[in-house]
Amino acid sequence: MKTRPLFAIALTTLSLGASLTSVAHGAQATPYRYGQDLDIAKVIAIEVPSSPQCEAVTAKMTYRNSAGEVHVLNYEQLSSVCSNQN
Numbered sequence: 001m002k003t004r005p006l007f008a009i010a011l012t013t014l015s016l017g018a019s020l021t022s023v024a025h026g027a028q029a030t031p032y033r034y035g036q037d038l039d040i041a042k043v044i045a046i047e048v049p050s051s052p053q054c055e056a057v058t059a060k061m062t063y064r065n066s067a068g069e070v071h072v073l074n075y076e077q078l079s080s081v082c083s084n085q086n
Helices: 004-012 018-024
Strands: 029-031 042-047 056-064 070-078
Parallel strands (some): 029 070
Antiparallel strands (some): 042 056, 056 070
């Protein structure tokens, strides 16, 4: 799966900041492209929509880069239902 490395990095560095999240709500989300270089200094939030079936869903990650700028990134991942199936 192409998004596994990105998701693993995001989960490893996950840190919630309510004040930072409110700043990012106005930010325009950009779609992730496979192989894209990302400058993620701190993950602010990850939002994954729920789905009743095993399918790809569009998750949203809000993060700060090394310059302190807030960015929002959309990426595809499997829904959580997929991990519960054999």
